[in-house]
Amino acid sequence: MRRIGGEAGRRAGLLVGIGALVLATLAVPALSAQRAGEAASKRPQAVTAARKPQGPLQVIISIDRQTLRLFDKDGLVEQSTVSTGTGGFPTPTGVFSIIDKEKDHFSNIYRGASMPNMQRLTMSGVALHSGIVTGRPASHGCIRLPHAYSIRLFGLTRLGTRVIIADDEVSPAAIEHPRLFKPKRPQVATIETASLPGMPKAETSLVTVAASLAANLQREVARAVIGQGTAEREAALQSLAVSVFVSRAAGRVFVRHGFLPLFDAPAEIRDGERPIGTHVYTAMEAVDDGSRMHWTAVSFAKGAGASSASEALDRIELPSEVAERISAMLTPGASLIVSDEGPSRQMRPWGTDFIILTD
Numbered sequence: 001m002r003r004i005g006g007e008a009g010r011r012a013g014l015l016v017g018i019g020a021l022v023l024a025t026l027a028v029p030a031l032s033a034q035r036a037g038e039a040a041s042k043r044p045q046a047v048t049a050a051r052k053p054q055g056p057l058q059v060i061i062s063i064d065r066q067t068l069r070l071f072d073k074d075g076l077v078e079q080s081t082v083s084t085g086t087g088g089f090p091t092p093t094g095v096f097s098i099i100d101k102e103k104d105h106f107s108n109i110y111r112g113a114s115m116p117n118m119q120r121l122t123m124s125g126v127a128l129h130s131g132i133v134t135g136r137p138a139s140h141g142c143i144r145l146p147h148a149y150s151i152r153l154f155g156l157t158r159l160g161t162r163v164i165i166a167d168d169e170v171s172p173a174a175i176e177h178p179r180l181f182k183p184k185r186p187q188v189a190t191i192e193t194a195s196l197p198g199m200p201k202a203e204t205s206l207v208t209v210a211a212s213l214a215a216n217l218q219r220e221v222a223r224a225v226i227g228q229g230t231a232e233r234e235a236a237l238q239s240l241a242v243s244v245f246v247s248r249a250a251g252r253v254f255v256r257h258g259f260l261p262l263f264d265a266p267a268e269i270r271d272g273e274r275p276i277g278t279h280v281y282t283a284m285e286a287v288d289d290g291s292r293m294h295w296t297a298v299s300f301a302k303g304a305g306a307s308s309a310s311e312a313l314d315r316i317e318l319p320s321e322v323a324e325r326i327s328a329m330l331t332p333g334a335s336l337i338v339s340d341e342g343p344s345r346q347m348r349p350w351g352t353d354f355i356i357l358t359d
Helices: 002-042 147-156 206-226 231-238 309-314 320-328
Strands: 058-062 067-072 075-081 094-097 100-102 118-120 127-130 143-145 162-166 173-175 189-192 243-247 252-257 260-266 278-287 292-300 335-339
Touching (some): 058 292, 067 147, 094 278, 143 147, 162 278, 252 320, 292 309
Parallel strands (some): 058 162, 127 143, 243 335
Antiparallel strands (some): 058 067, 067 075, 094 162, 100 118, 118 127, 173 292, 252 260, 278 292, 278 335
16 A cells, blocks of 8 residues: 555656646746846837937947947937947957948958948957947957947948047037137238149148148158049048147157148147046037137046146147147047057058057
C-alpha cells in the first residue's frame, strides 16, 4: 500500500511540475513582450519642431545623454536620440564641422557596411549616419541616427555646418563682448581694381584688396595640390563663412575659409599658464542695419580654473591688422573657436575646417 501510494504521489507531483513548466513557458513571451513594450515607450524618440530652421545651424551632441540637438538663430529646433561609440571605439569630443556628405555611403573600413545619409566629421571615419539606435553607446565611434531623422538632418545641413560633441549637455547662449568681431564697412581708398582678377571695377579698401589677393593665391596653391573638385562642391565651399581659431597651446590665431587656410598670426593670451577652456562663438545674424552682429557662445571641456566664455575673450589680444582683416570678411555663420588645444592631427592642410579634439 505504501508503495502504491508512493507511486501515485510521485505521478501527481510530476503532473504538477509539468503543468507549472507549461504555464511558465507560456508566461515568458507575454512578460518579455510587455517589458519590450515598456522599454520602447520609455526610449526617447526624435522630436521634430513645427518651425523651419532659420540662420546658421549648430549640431550639438551629448555623449552622457545620447542625444543630438539642432539649434538655429532662435534656439533649439529639434532633438533626437543617438548611439555613439562604445568599448574601445569612443566617439571623440570636440569641435567639428561637416566636411563631406553622401546619401548612399558604404564603409571602406568595416567591410562595406551600409551607412545611409552619411555626414563626415573626420577623415579617419567618424560620421553621422543612419543606423541602429538604442539610446546607449553602440557604435564604433560614429554617431548613429534613427533612419527617418537621418534623412531629415541630411536635408537640413550643408558642408561646413558646425558640430560640437561634448560629454555633458551644453547649449548656445547669447553673448555680447567688445572683442567679438563686428561687420566692417571699409574706408574707401582711391585704388582702381579693374585690373585685379575676380574683382569688380570699383574703388575699395587696401585691406580688402590685399585680403582678396592673398585668398586667391592660397586657393590656387591648394587646387594644385588637391585638384579643382566638382563645381557643386566648389560653389558650396565658396559660400561658407570664415572660421577663426585661437589656440592657447600654439599661441596663434588661424583663419580658414572654404576648408582652406588663409593665414595665421601670433595671438597673445594673458595668464597663458591658466586653462582657458573650449569656447565656440558663432555669428548668427547681422542687426542694427548691418552694423552689429548677434553672437552665441557654447562653452565646454573646462579644466580647473578655466575661463567663462566672456572671460576667455578678455584674455585674448589679436594684432589690430588681423582683427581688421577678419572683420572685413565677417558674415552670418562665421565662427571663432578659442581652446586650450592646438590644431588636431585630424585636420588636413586643405580640405577640412578646424577640428579641435578635447578628449
